[in-house]
Amino acid sequence: MTVQRDVVVKQLADVRPLGNEEGLIPQFGVLINNLPANFWNLATMRLLDAAQGERRKELEAALVDCAHQCGYNTGYGIVNSEEFQSVVMPMVTEGAKDVLRGAYAVFTAWGWAKSGIAQIKEGEKMVIRAVDYYEADEKPGYHMAYMIRGVSAAFFDIAYGGDYPNGLNTFDCEQTQGIEMGDKFGEFVVTKK
Amino acid sequence: MAAESSTEVLQEILNVPGIKAIVVVGRDGFVIETAGSLGTMDLDTLGASVAMLLNGAESMGAEMQLSAFNTLTLEAANAMIMCTPVGDALLVILAPDSKTLGMIRLQIKKTIPRLASFF
Numbered sequence: 271m272t273v274q275r276d277v278v279v280k281q282l283a284d285v286r287p288l289g290n291e292e293g294l295i296p297q298f299g300v301l302i303n304n305l306p307a308n309f310w311n312l313a314t315m316r317l318l319d320a321a322q323g324e325r326r327k328e329l330e331a332a333l334v335d336c337a338h339q340c341g342y343n344t345g346y347g348i349v350n351s352e353e354f355q356s357v358v359m360p361m362v363t364e365g366a367k368d369v370l371r372g373a374y375a376v377f378t379a380w381g382w383a384k385s386g387i388a389q390i391k392e393g394e395k396m397v398i399r400a401v402d403y404y405e406a407d408e409k410p411g412y413h414m415a416y417m418i419r420g421v422s423a424a425f426f427d428i429a430y431g432g433d434y435p436n437g438l439n440t441f442d443c444e445q446t447q448g449i450e451m452g453d454k455f456g457e458f459v460v461t462k463k
Numbered sequence: 464m465a466a467e468s469s470t471e472v473l474q475e476i477l478n479v480p481g482i483k484a485i486v487v488v489g490r491d492g493f494v495i496e497t498a499g500s501l502g503t504m505d506l507d508t509l510g511a512s513v514a515m516l517l518n519g520a521e522s523m524g525a526e527m528q529l530s531a532f533n534t535l536t537l538e539a540a541n542a543m544i545m546c547t548p549v550g551d552a553l554l555v556i557l558a559p560d561s562k563t564l565g566m567i568r569l570q571i572k573k574t575i576p577r578l579a580s581f582f
Contacts, residue, residue, distance in 0.1 A: 273491050274492055275511075276514075371493075387493065389550060399495055401494075
């Protein structure tokens with residue numbers, strides 16, 4: 271037995287977190303928000319188009335870092351949430367590997383990216399594939415799934431990077447394929463920094 | 464020379480006469496990659512079913528004190544499905560019948576080590 275993602279997706283897809291009077295959603299120990307995907311895509315592309323050369327590289331690193339920090343703190347909140355503990359943890363039989371499988375099932379259920387683990391070498395490397403993600407709605411002529419890059423590195427940090435909050439930035443993630451570039455799927459490779 | 468991709472290896476397997484489609488499924492039921500003609504099949508449901516099958520086979524194997532399974536073959540009137548572990552995932556071969564089962568097995572045996580480096 272291992273984590274069955276369809277069970278997780280079916281149970282969590284119906285959860286509808288409610289916003290507070292400021293429009294923010296207090297969940298998983300952090301504040302999350304709910305904005306249209308094309309808002310994020312447009313903001314990302316305009317920022318990138320405005321930056322050239324070295325500035326563009328810095329900007330790309332900053333976009334990944336935003337997702338990395340967000341994914342680390344939110345991801346930690348998610349795996350310690352009541353929802354995760356009651357839905358995913360009873361199916362965990364392979365330790366951190368299964369927790370990661372559950373994390374990607376949650377990631378899918380809540381619409382961030384339909385994604386999962388293609389390969390995992392515990393504590394060393396992880397390959398993620400995504401067949402549907404919001405950055406894939408655009409065709410910018412470059413890889414732009416910065417969110418999945420940052421969050422994937424963050425999830426591996428949580429699993430193998432040492433005790434929270436000291437494990438942040440242990441791992442890094444590169445995008446090797448992207449639907450936004452005409453590939454069949456997005457592929458993301460997490461390795462040690 | 465560029466390194467080969469899992470897509471290329473799957474296409475190579477697909478060249479064996481009789482194979483209609485190939486699906487690589489993670490142990491959690493995530494459909495990692497597909498090749499060939501899957502028609503209107505719901506891949507999420509297929510992935511979940513394969514994961515359940517794998518769990519069932521492993522539970523049965525553990526109960527009967529068998530070592531890890533190598534191949535699981537399901538034959539129906541109009542289909543043959545063969546499942547083989549590849550790395551941490553499962554390679555699922557779909558064929559309309561078992562006429563070329565021998566060739567399929569041979570090709571799988573030759574290709575698994577290459578595919579295992581991706582999953």
